[in-house]
Amino acid sequence: QSTLSQPPSASGTPGQRVTISCSGGPSSIGSNAVNWYQHLPGAAPKLLIYSNDQRPSGVPARFSGSKSGTSASLAISGLQSEDEADYYCATWHDSLSGVLFGGGTKLTVL
Amino acid sequence: QVQLQESGPGLVRPSETLSVTCAVSGYSISSGFYWGWIRQPPGKGLEWIGNVYNTGTSYRNPSLKSRVTISVDTSKNHFSLTLKSVTAADTAVYYCARQGRGYGYDYWGQGTLVTVAA
Numbered sequence: 001q002s003t004l005s006q007p008p009s010a011s012g013t014p015g016q017r018v019t020i021s022c023s024g025g026p027s028s029i030g031s032n033a034v035n036w037y038q039h040l041p042g043a044a045p046k047l048l049i050y051s052n053d054q055r056p057s058g059v060p061a062r063f064s065g066s067k068s069g070t071s072a073s074l075a076i077s078g079l080q081s082e083d084e085a086d087y088y089c090a091t092w093h094d095s096l097s098g099v100l101f102g103g104g105t106k107l108t109v110l
Numbered sequence: 111q112v113q114l115q116e117s118g119p120g121l122v123r124p125s126e127t128l129s130v131t132c133a134v135s136g137y138s139i140s141s142g143f144y145w146g147w148i149r150q151p152p153g154k155g156l157e158w159i160g161n162v163y164n165t166g167t168s169y170r171n172p173s174l175k176s177r178v179t180i181s182v183d184t185s186k187n188h189f190s191l192t193l194k195s196v197t198a199a200d201t202a203v204y205y206c207a208r209q210g211r212g213y214g215y216d217y218w219g220q221g222t223l224v225t226v227a228a
Contacts, residue, residue, distance in 0.1 A: 035214035037156070044205060044218035045148075045156065051212030088156050092213060098171050099146070099158040099213075 004028065004089055004102035011108040017077040020105045022089030024070050028100055032092040034072040036065055039086040039104075048087075049074060076107075084109045112136040114206050114219035122200075122226050128193040132206030132219055133186075139164050140184045144209040147180060147191045149202040150221075157202075161209060162189050196226045 005023040012018040022034065036049040047056055049065035052072065062077045072091075076083055089102040118130040132145070139145060147159035160170035162180040170178045174193070182189040193200060203221040210216035 033212050035212060037215070039156070044220055045207075045215070046218075047210075047214045047216050050210075050214035050216070054212060056214075056216060086155075090156075090158075090214075096172055097169055099161070101148075101156040101158055104155040 004100050006102040006105045009106045011110055012079045013110050014079055016079045020074045020087050022072045022102050027094045028091050029072055030070040031094050034067050034089055034091045036074045037088045081109050112217040116206050116219045116222040118222040118224050122196055124197055125195055128196050128224055130204050131188050131190045133188045139187050145189045146207050146209050148205045151202040198226050201226045
């Protein structure tokens, strides 16, 4: 499988916990670490999670990542209005020798 | 603080060549890391174009490989993207970024919109 599948949309109310899934295959997520990006309109994408579950300096602890087999998830707890953005997973694909991005998930805070 | 800044033509005619450069400040490309290009067509998601190392070694998206060249100039501390034979489908915001820990892109430019139109 040479794609990463994400749900096109997700939503939640302030304070809730939401999760976004990312499904790949043995040559992508199954063999490599997953990174997550937050993309606000008009801004550059921002690295939220690297190496499956690591947060760069400055990223709040309410963002967390996990990986199991050929799937990964991003969890956002204590949802805030400023979390409304597009979220992308990404990883290396061994056979393609390149980076794959998921199709993106648009998160709406109701 | 690492900063990246893209510069591009804004408008390119169909069948011509698109060239975008990324100037890096606050970090020497010669010191390491891969440096990448990612684009986002209007209304669509992120698409990886390719990466380059300071030696000139590059990896390119197989779907674009025949049209893409990614080069690096360590003396100017910048790297460049060239895309040949462009069509309207190449209209996008083009981002440059540094691929850091865990192969995540940790520093990004603000992006430059390149429109392909006659």
